[in-house]
Amino acid sequence: MEKAEYTPIIIESLIFGKNSDYPLYLKSGENFILYRSKALIFSQSDALRLKNNGINNLYIESKDKEKYDNDILEHIDSIVKSPHLNFEEKAVKIYMYSKIYAEYVITTGNLKDNQEIIKKSIETTVEYLLMSEFAFMNLLNLSSYDYNEVGHGMNVSIYAMALANRLGFSNKISLYEIGLSGLTHDIGKLKIPKELLSKNGLSEKEVEEIRKHPIYSKDILTVNRIDNINIIDGVLEHHEASDGTGYPSGKTEEDISTYGKIIIITNRFDSLTRNRPYKVKLNVEDALNLMEQNSELYNTAFLREFTLLMSKKMPA
Numbered sequence: 001m002e003k004a005e006y007t008p009i010i011i012e013s014l015i016f017g018k019n020s021d022y023p024l025y026l027k028s029g030e031n032f033i034l035y036r037s038k039a040l041i042f043s044q045s046d047a048l049r050l051k052n053n054g055i056n057n058l059y060i061e062s063k064d065k066e067k068y069d070n071d072i073l074e075h076i077d078s079i080v081k082s083p084h085l086n087f088e089e090k091a092v093k094i095y096m097y098s099k100i101y102a103e104y105v106i107t108t109g110n111l112k113d114n115q116e117i118i119k120k121s122i123e124t125t126v127e128y129l130l131m132s133e134f135a136f137m138n139l140l141n142l143s144s145y146d147y148n149e150v151g152h153g154m155n156v157s158i159y160a161m162a163l164a165n166r167l168g169f170s171n172k173i174s175l176y177e178i179g180l181s182g183l184t185h186d187i188g189k190l191k192i193p194k195e196l197l198s199k200n201g202l203s204e205k206e207v208e209e210i211r212k213h214p215i216y217s218k219d220i221l222t223v224n225r226i227d228n229i230n231i232i233d234g235v236l237e238h239h240e241a242s243d244g245t246g247y248p249s250g251k252t253e254e255d256i257s258t259y260g261k262i263i264i265i266t267n268r269f270d271s272l273t274r275n276r277p278y279k280v281k282l283n284v285e286d287a288l289n290l291m292e293q294n295s296e297l298y299n300t301a302f303l304r305e306f307t308l309l310m311s312k313k314m315p316a
């Protein structure tokens with residue numbers, strides 16, 4: 001008999017109260033032990049028990065991956081329309097699923113393996129954002145707890161979709177493209193040594209290397225067969241500036257794409273308002289004021305709309 005192959009799955013991704021079509025396994029050393037036979041229900045308390053024992057992953061047989069993916073796709077798709085969840089609960093669920101797969105993409109640079117689920121989670125976020133003007137705030141309240149690279153990617157993605165929507169992008173495909181561009185804009189940092197990214201006092205050569213990350217982001221998207229020019233422009237241009245002082249190309253306002261202009265503003269804003277080594281974190285108002293003072297760096301009409309979008313979140 002051929003030896004079975006196993007694929008790790010994140011516990012949070014399992015759908016509570018549902019009996020799966022496939023068995024779940026635990027890994028012990030080099031061996032895989034049956035944890036749940038198929039058709040047995042997996043509950044939230046099961047998940048908690050595993051977590052309390054320091055277990056984050058279960059395994060499925062690789063041949064069942066397609067069934068598992070289909071379950072997740074179906075589940076994500078049902079969140080927005082679910083009559084059992086209130087508006088805030090929907091945001092929590094959408095954010096949780098988006099985060100699981102965003103984390104995988106941002107930490108591995110692999111979009112191919114979960115392409116359908118990533119697409120579905122961004123599309124679901126778009127659907128949710130379009131439901132009400134309060135949807136954006138609900139998602140932001142959740143994202144403000146995640147101050148790491150994954151949280152940054154998700155924030156920029158959510159800000160960018162909300163800004164694009166405010167600018168009149170009502171086409172769901174465009175909003176999805178902007179969302180994916182925002183999510184993956186910094187993915188090229190995976191190709192830069194970690195020590196360099198958190199180092200204080202960089203040499204000229206090191207700065208030069210770090211400044212290549214938008215090009216590396218494009219390369220990673222290309223390897224993953226994402227060649228949509230809008231998505232590529234967004235990642236490639238996220239550190240450009242309207243006055244030509246940005247990098248990697250020093251493009252000016254006329255040469256920066258619309259997606260680029262959106263990601264430049266949303267990336268800068270999230271960078272200013274999050275915790276980073278050697279940088280002071282600004283509150284929303286101070287960050288917007290600082291950007292306004294340096295408005296030559298941005299498309300000013302887009303910056304104005306972004307300020308209006310964010311001003312709802314400002315303290316009264």
Ligand SMILES: [Fe+2]
Binds near residue numbers: 186
């Ligand atoms: Fe960046």
